[in-house]
Amino acid sequence: MTGGPDWAAFRALFPTLERKAYLASGSYGLLGRPVEAAMRLYLEDRLEKGVDWGGWGERHEAVRGGVAALLNAHPDEIAVTTSASAGINALASALEFSGPRNKVAVSNLEFPTGAQIWHAQEPRGAVVEHIPEDGDGFIPLEHFERAIDEHTRLVALTHVGYRNGARVDVEGVVRIAHERGALVLLDIFQSVGALEIDLTALGVDFAVGGMLKYLLGTAGVGFLYVARPHIAALTPTASGWFAQADIGAMDIFANRPSPTARRFEAGTPPVSNCYAAEAGIDLIRQIGIGPIAQRVRETTGEAMDRLADAGCTLATPRDDRWRGPQVAIRSTDAAALAERLAARGVVVSWREDKVRAMFHAYNTGADTDALIEGLLAHRDLLA
Ligand SMILES: Cc1ncc(COP(=O)(O)O)c(C=O)c1O
Numbered sequence: 001m002t003g004g005p006d007w008a009a010f011r012a013l014f015p016t017l018e019r020k021a022y023l024a025s026g027s028y029g030l031l032g033r034p035v036e037a038a039m040r041l042y043l044e045d046r047l048e049k050g051v052d053w054g055g056w057g058e059r060h061e062a063v064r065g066g067v068a069a070l071l072n073a074h075p076d077e078i079a080v081t082t083s084a085s086a087g088i089n090a091l092a093s094a095l096e097f098s099g100p101r102n103k104v105a106v107s108n109l110e111f112p113t114g115a116q117i118w119h120a121q122e123p124r125g126a127v128v129e130h131i132p133e134d135g136d137g138f139i140p141l142e143h144f145e146r147a148i149d150e151h152t153r154l155v156a157l158t159h160v161g162y163r164n165g166a167r168v169d170v171e172g173v174v175r176i177a178h179e180r181g182a183l184v185l186l187d188i189f190q191s192v193g194a195l196e197i198d199l200t201a202l203g204v205d206f207a208v209g210g211m212l213k214y215l216l217g218t219a220g221v222g223f224l225y226v227a228r229p230h231i232a233a234l235t236p237t238a239s240g241w242f243a244q245a246d247i248g249a250m251d252i253f254a255n256r257p258s259p260t261a262r263r264f265e266a267g268t269p270p271v272s273n274c275y276a277a278e279a280g281i282d283l284i285r286q287i288g289i290g291p292i293a294q295r296v297r298e299t300t301g302e303a304m305d306r307l308a309d310a311g312c313t314l315a316t317p318r319d320d321r322w323r324g325p326q327v328a329i330r331s332t333d334a335a336a337l338a339e340r341l342a343a344r345g346v347v348v349s350w351r352e353d354k355v356r357a358m359f360h361a362y363n364t365g366a367d368t369d370a371l372i373e374g375l376l377a378h379r380d381l382l383a
Contacts, residue, residue: 005287007295011362013283020345021370026162026190026326026358027349029216029280038279039218042272059274063211066281067223070289071188071207072198077231079224079264080274084189084208085113087224090264091185091206092117094234095153097125103151105182107131107139107168109161114187114208118156127151137164137315138322141172148173152182157204159197160190163351165316165326165358167191174203183230189213193284194325194360196293199225206230211273214325214360217280221273226261240266292361296325300359303327303368310372313383315354328354329375330383337381341374353383 014030016022022030045052060080068075081087097104102125104118118128131147133139148155155177160167170186177184183205188197193214199207207225211217226234235257241247242265245256257263284292297320304318304327315328331337334350341348341355348355348371357371375382 005291005295007361007364010287011364014362017362017367020347021367022347023357023359023363023367023371024347024349025194025360025363026213026356028219029193029213029360030362032216032280032283034283035216035218035276035279038275039272042275056269056271056274059271059278060269062278063221063274063281064223066278066285067225070192070197070281070285071225072200073225074228076260077225077228079226079261080269081208081222081224081265082220082270082273084111084187084210084222085117086266087208087222087264088114088117088185090236090238090266091208091224091226091234092121093238094236094264095121097121097127097153101151101153101181103127103129103149103153105129105131105144105147105152105155107144107155107157108133109139109158109163109166109168110156111158111162111187111189114156114158114185118154126153137161138166138317139168141169141176144173144176148176148180148182150180152177152180154183154185156185156187158187158190160188160195160324160326162190162326164328164354165190165323165356167317167322167324170202170204178203190326191324193280193289194293194296196289199227211277211280214284215277215280216283216360217277218273221270221277224261224264226264231261231263232259234263236264238266239263242267242269287361295361296359299361299363299365299368300325300327302365303357303359303371306368306372307375310376311379311382312375325360326356326358328356331355331381332383333381337375337378340378340381341371344370344374344377346370346374 013032185206186204192209210222313330338350
């Protein structure tokens with residue numbers, strides 16, 4: 001026996017699992033006892049102290065530090081935002097689209113927000129070019145090769161697609177983009193907390209995500225990573241007092257952005273959400289993202305093999321390199337199938353013609369058993 005993490009003890013931190021086979025962590029991660037305690041602590045602190053800007057500032061910084069450590073980034077490269085959308089908007093506000101480099105190449109696997117915000121820049125001169133999937137729902141590198149050229153300012157890319165769980169070749173896209181002078185924004189919302197991610201090694205210029213899914217925190221807090229060389233060169237026009245070099249300066253006569261990625265923040269930090277986010281990230285870091293990623297990979301891989309044996313058609317690639325924590329199962333009526341599974345205590349989510357089973361390290365083969373039993377009981381809805 002090797003002394004790996006005590007997965008049974010980890011699972012026991014999530015009371016919902018006593019009642020449900022919960023396979024919807026890519027929709028919203030489960031509330032763990034330590035995160036619940038942190039949220040209660042926020043209320044106790046409010047009742048006890050009323051105001052605690054010093055303590056709240058420390059929690060805000062702890063979230064920044066935790067995100068940075070998890071992603072092999074420097075805390076100065078992390079803006080703590082209120083959502084992934086807020087981070088993308090702040091970044092967009094700092095980019096110029098008036099010259100010949102006005103194109104934003106947007107993959108068709110983006111979450112809607114990651115495309116809509118770029119379309120919102122069209123009145124500022126941005127030209128959005130969509131990068132299509134192939135027939136299997138994946139985006140081969142050639143499609144990026146074709147779309148990225150000397151007019152491309154930015155490539156918007158998602159690490160793990162929310163619709164089919166497929167991963168893109170991030171290194172390949174970064175290589176092509178950088179050769180042609182374009183920047184890369186990577187959306188890691190569907191992978192952070194479930195996969196090992198080294199942003200420095202990947203070489204992306206920007207990344208966004210949030211705390212409510214595999215990071216086990218809550219909605220209302222997210223992050224934007226800005227690689228160090230870009231920080232000083234980009235001045236967001238979406239700003240605020242928490243984006244200033246000196247938050248306490250209270251200077252109404254000038255905008256003096258922070259020399260760090262904090263310049264992409266805006267107003268009062270999401271204080272209560274930072275309590276939960278810090279506790280969620282701590283849960284991940286205490287076990288270690290390496291063991292968590294390995295367990296998610298194994299549990300999900302075994303589930304894929306068993307689902308295929310049971311006759312399900314999977315939209316997610318089986319190769320570990322090209323998938324994340326999500327298994328997408330084709331259905332003739334995914335909404336109805338998800339509802340029927342929920343009635344049996346199996347919680348999944350659905351998009352288009354697929355139900356999505358999204359695994360975290362607290363899931364076991366027993367959750368897969370319940371999923372397969374439920375699917376076979378409703379095989380009339382399998383495609
Ligand atoms: C891949 C991805 N990006 C972005 C978002 C949206 O993020 P936010 O609501 O924090 O802007 C989601 C939400 O599910 C997502 O899955």
